[in-house]
Amino acid sequence: MTQQQQLTPHLLLVDDDTSLLRLLTIRLEGEGFTVTAVEDGQSALKKVRSDSIDVVLSDLRMPGLDGLSLFEEIMGLRQDLPVILMTAHGTIADAVEATQRGVFGFLTKPVDHDELRNMLKKALSHSQAAQPGDWAKNIITRSPEMLNVLDQAYRIAKREVSVLISGASGTGKELLANAIHKASDRHDKPFVAINCGALPENLLESELFGHAKGAFTGAVQANAGLFREADGGTLFLDEIGDMPMTLQVKLLRALQERQIRPVGSSKHVDIDVRIISATHKDLQKEMEEGTFREDLYYRLNVVNLKLPSLKARSEDIPLLARSLLQQSAERHQVDVSQFSDDAMQMLVKADWPGNVRQLVNVVEQCVALTQTPVVPLHLVEQALSSSRQSWPTLTEARDAFEQQYLHKLLKMTDGNVTRAAELAGRNRTDMHKLMKKHELEASDYRDRQSEES
Missing domain, CATH: 3.40.50.2300 (Response regulator)
Structure with missing residues (x-):
């Protein structure tokens, strides 16, 4: 405008x-x-x-x-x-x-x-x-709460401050981070994103900081890493709350010194990136429990933007649903143009625990199954029912596996934390932190064993 x-x-x-x-x-x-x-x-x-x-x-x-x-x-x-x-x-x-x-x-x-x-x-x-300057054209909203977030985002976009975006999974944290980048003075440089919970610790370190040739088995050539890939632009660290403590130390040092040292290298490399991070976790609670560094938290959380859930911005549901319907119809080349009135009312009244990501899934299912230009109520009911058992995100799947793994490990070792840590290739401190994260008590496994005997 x-x-x-x-x-x-x-x-x-x-x-x-x-x-x-x-x-x-x-x-x-x-x-x-x-x-x-x-x-x-x-x-x-x-x-x-x-x-x-x-x-x-x-x-x-x-x-x-x-x-x-x-x-x-x-x-x-x-x-x-x-x-x-x-x-x-x-x-x-x-x-x-x-x-x-x-x-x-x-x-x-x-x-x-x-x-x-x-x-x-x-x-x-x-x-x-x-829509100031088209920077947020991909964020569809009329919600006063969401517009307030956009107003704050626009005001801080050109300032060289770190931003922490918090909000439940599926609320659009990466979309907002990208919009901030587009409104910043770095908009003509790269926007690079990585999910910190999606990779094992050694791979995450290599992805972020790069590695020298021969730094480890399989490192047949040097890798610049995402910090250098984002040079001059923005590095978006999604699910920062899942970053291992050892990497938190290295990240903090990189932000303080504006330098990184690739894995297997003795040389430091200057970096020029803006950091935007995001999490669905309560980092205050994570700090209290000792799983997130307080000094890193304050370095990342210069400005905090809190994204509302989709349920909290229900006035946006019709706008989002129509836009997603149009995009999906064009992508699949099918003749579907709108939801029936009762179908739209059901969308507006739904709970949306998976937020916008779940809405995308529901609309995709409706477009795939409809045989008429108007999506009927029964297809929305069907899609909502199946989306409640939707495929988990990689972070959710990893957490579920981790909990199941610990449960079996403690059961196998009769609740002996030292023995469990040895089998897992971790130290006792790490094991206790993991057990606390998943609310597992060693005594529960010892008690169960004694009762069975």
Whole structure:
């Protein structure tokens, strides 16, 4: 959005009542808007396609394409465009349906001018916050909480500070990190991401810091590592809470000295990267339990951005669902354009423990199975049911395996932690930390053995 557009926002006014159209046009132009007024939904769609519109104010009840149908069509063209509906015959049911579908606001006629002015101001500020300079174009939202996060992210993007993004799995932490990178002065340099919980400790160290040729078995050639790959740009450390303690020490030293030493090398290499990290864990609790270094925490957590769950931003669900549906339909080259009304209501009311990642999975299943252009309710019910038993992330799978492994190990050694540590190739301290992480008690295994004997 250009500076001129921000000074004179362009409003599209749609109403089949020509006298009201003239009156509102005069009032809104007096408020500083550039107003384009049309009398029907089809004309409005043409303007959305051809003009740079900042907000739409439309009547709900119109011949032909009514206000809600017009909104659905607009969302297929521009997910970022706020739509406010007006009606002389408004009911609570109308307002609930409109907001569930993602309509920005709902006003009853005769329109109170102060209420309209405040709603337009809020719609424009939200629209501008979500799309400053196109940096966050991949983040679809109208949620005040999410827009507040975006506003904070935009303000700190150009500052050379480390950012820690916290939030549950599937909330879009990497997407936000990438948006911060795009809004920063490093946007023309690489954005490099790695999941710290997805690799064993030795491989993670090599991936991050690089290694010299012959540093270990299989190192047939030198590897620069991700720090150097991200030179001048941004390195995103996802699931930083899963990083082993020994690597936390090395990472802290690299951040303090702005140098790294590749595995198997005696030479230090200067680095110039911005660090953005993310975690679904409570790092304060991890510090108390001794599994995360306090000095590293304060080095990484200069600014903390907390992403809300999808359930907490339910007004975004219709917008996200439509966008994902359109993308999936195009990718699979199938003719599916929308969800039925009851299917959309079910999406809005669902719990979404897997957040946006789960929504992506549900929409993909619906597109794969639907045989009609409109996704019916029963397919959404089916997809929601199967997604509750969805495939775990690599971190979740590793944690589940680790817990099962420890359980078998302690059972096999009758709760003897020293013996278990020896078999696992770990020391007693590491073993106790792992047992505490998975809430396992050695005495439980000793008691069980004595009872069986």
